[in-house]
Amino acid sequence: MTARDSLAGATAISGLGMTELGRVYERTASDFAAEAVLAALADAGLAKSELDGLLLNAGISQGVDLSLVQTLGLRELSLLTQMNAYGSSAGQMVQYAAMAVHHGLARNVACVFADAPLLRGQRAGQAYGGARARRPGLGSVLPSLGFAGPIPFYALHAQRHMDVYGTTQDQLGAIALAARAWAGKNPRATMREPLSLAEYHASPWVVAPFHVLDCCLVSNGAICVIVTRAERARAGPRPPVYVHGLGQAHQLEWSDASPSLAQRSSRAAFEMAGCAPADIEMCQIYDCYTFTVLTTLEDYGFCKRGEGGPFAQSGALAPGGALPMNTGGGMLSSYYMWGMTPISEAVIQARGDAGERQVARKSRIAVSGNGGIFNHHATLVLSPHALG
DSSP, X not given: OOHHHHHTTTEEEEEEEEOOOBSOOSOOHHHHHHHHHHHHHHHHXXXXXXXXXXXXXXXXXXXXXXXXXXXXXOOOOSEEEEOOBTXXXXXXXXXXXXXXXXXXXXXXXXXXXXXXXXXXXOOHHIIIIIHHHOOOGGGGHHHHTTOOSSHHHHHHHHHHHHXXXXXXXXXXXXXXXXXXXXXXXXXXXXXXXXXXXXXXXXXXXXXXXXXXXXBOOOOBEEEEEEEEEHHHHHTSSSOOEEXXXXXXXXXXXXXXXXXXXXXXXXHHHHHHHTOOGGGOOEEEOOOSBHHHHHHHHHHXXXXXXXXXXXXXXXXXXXXXXXXXXXXXXXXXXXXXXXXXXXXXXXXXXXXXXXXXXXXXXXXXXXXXXXXXTTTEEEEEEEESSOOO
């Protein structure tokens, strides 16, 4: 047995802490982070003194840093760092926490994402597009050409997919509609009102082929999960969510010549978990854009390259579909906590805490995180069942 094989199923998520999420004003990211960590500790049945690992991801506003240790009054840490690979960070934090716990570097590791980019009276788009547009020197060339923020770059990828494979606007819309249908069952979701395909098409363009409803929300808040050894998690007050598989991949230059990061990352995670795409019963996919969902489904092997559009349009992802996906509404309709959005929903579903949106088949849940412009990817396979 290799060290990687021994990691499969050896650790679990024992605690989940979530603040109020969405348009929540007059609070700092540090405030949110502290609340989420304390809530996760309570959920796991742990005293603050039992937390000996802390991993931070500060989001776009960079409003939380290592001083959170003083805010929380943590004095017994064996593991501490702040990291940022954008939307893949949460998945990576869980993976590093699992490795640290498994190898005895720490017993209980909190992984927390916190952000507060929204300001009262400010449009959501200003929080991201404006921050990335302010680049000095040669870096100002792209914004001057209209490439301010990540949306135009993702739109180019989406348009290419449409040109090569015949993907349609209706198929992207089917992803947005599936997310909204799930959000209607989630009391935490920001956008719960029903959505029709006609309303999707009528929503304003941002950058073709993306309408507003093809793009994720912007939210304030924090989410924290605590990773510990599987046997310790089983002794806790809440059902453990076991980490069966993990993988990640990174590449700063995108190319068609080699397998995508999502392919590499998911293959590693599925191999560790001893499963194939056909064994996955639920997906929590990083949906910064509808197109990100489509291409991740293809790269993970749930359908062939070029077939993501028809797969989404078939209703497979929506309530009652063959592959329930983003069952809380995802980042398109629920809340945008970077990679913690899909992780938190996976934990809620695995524990059976999802109420009206609870899915019965949940033995293996694939969770994705995408960072940059397809530059970073993390995959988890989570389960309510101990491996084997």
